[in-house]
Amino acid sequence: MMDPESPLAQINTQIRAFCDQSGRDPHSVQLLAVSKTRSPDELARLADQGQRHFGENYLQEALDKIQALSGRDLVWHFIGPIQSNKTRDITAHFDWVHSVDRLKIARRLSEQRPAGLAPLNVCIQVNVDNEDTKSGVPLAQVPELAAAMAALPNLRLRGLMAIPRADSEDHNRQAFRQLAMTLSQLRNTMPALDTLSMGMSADFGVAIEEGATFVRLGTALFGPRPAKDTR
Numbered sequence: 001m002m003d004p005e006s007p008l009a010q011i012n013t014q015i016r017a018f019c020d021q022s023g024r025d026p027h028s029v030q031l032l033a034v035s036k037t038r039s040p041d042e043l044a045r046l047a048d049q050g051q052r053h054f055g056e057n058y059l060q061e062a063l064d065k066i067q068a069l070s071g072r073d074l075v076w077h078f079i080g081p082i083q084s085n086k087t088r089d090i091t092a093h094f095d096w097v098h099s100v101d102r103l104k105i106a107r108r109l110s111e112q113r114p115a116g117l118a119p120l121n122v123c124i125q126v127n128v129d130n131e132d133t134k135s136g137v138p139l140a141q142v143p144e145l146a147a148a149m150a151a152l153p154n155l156r157l158r159g160l161m162a163i164p165r166a167d168s169e170d171h172n173r174q175a176f177r178q179l180a181m182t183l184s185q186l187r188n189t190m191p192a193l194d195t196l197s198m199g200m201s202a203d204f205g206v207a208i209e210e211g212a213t214f215v216r217l218g219t220a221l222f223g224p225r226p227a228k229d230t231r
């Protein structure tokens with residue numbers, strides 16, 4: 001049952017309020033609970049309150065939780081950097097991948113997707129700040145990568161994801177707006193694209209105002225992460 005005081009209930013209330021304020025349908029925004037470093041019990045408590053979408057960054061840790069919580073009809077999203085030697089397990093165990101930023105990885109995810117599973121839902125991670133150090137494809141290369149990925153049989157390209165440099169609300173709003181504009185341009189040729197994965201604990205309100213369809217929240221739901229989160 002949903003305890004109205006729980007962080008999950010409060011976040012869902014806030015998401016609805018941001019939708020109302022910006023004239024959006026509250027069902028158009030989904031909460032992705034970012035559960036890296038959290039125990040299976042913590043996830044189970046959220047699942048008991050109705051949370052279905054969980055996002056994980058570290059493969060081995062994620063596989064343990066997917067196994068521990070199997071049978072609960074949860075939807076698993078991979079949102080961390082992807083090494084080529086991890087694609088087989090990722091595409092076998094996840095429903096979504098938000099962090100595809102090169103064709104080589106996309107091809108492997110498609111080729112290695114087990115027969116009998118629906119196509120893997122994927123987003124292209126965009127480096128909206130054009131920082132050398134960050135993952136993500138530069139905005140200018142998005143159309144070419146999207147076109148190539150759309151041709152892969154076992155992937156279903158859904159949209160774009162970004163993690164803007166967290167410095168000011170103004171900066172992030174511009175970054176979210178740019179991502180939304182890029183999606184809307186892609187939709188001219190790929191009208192099925194429907195996903196903008198953007199906004200974290202510190203800026204999800206702004207992200208919703210700018211069109212986010214998944215907000216990815218960790219700290220706001222679970223409290224501060226333990227300091228070991230530097231892997």
Ligand SMILES: *Cc1c(COP(=O)(O)O)cnc(C)c1O
Pocket residue numbers: 034036057079080163200201202216217218219220
């Ligand atoms: C950890 C993480 C989040 C959640 O960040 P919070 O600030 O704790 O909400 C969202 N997206 C990605 C890609 C992450 O790695």
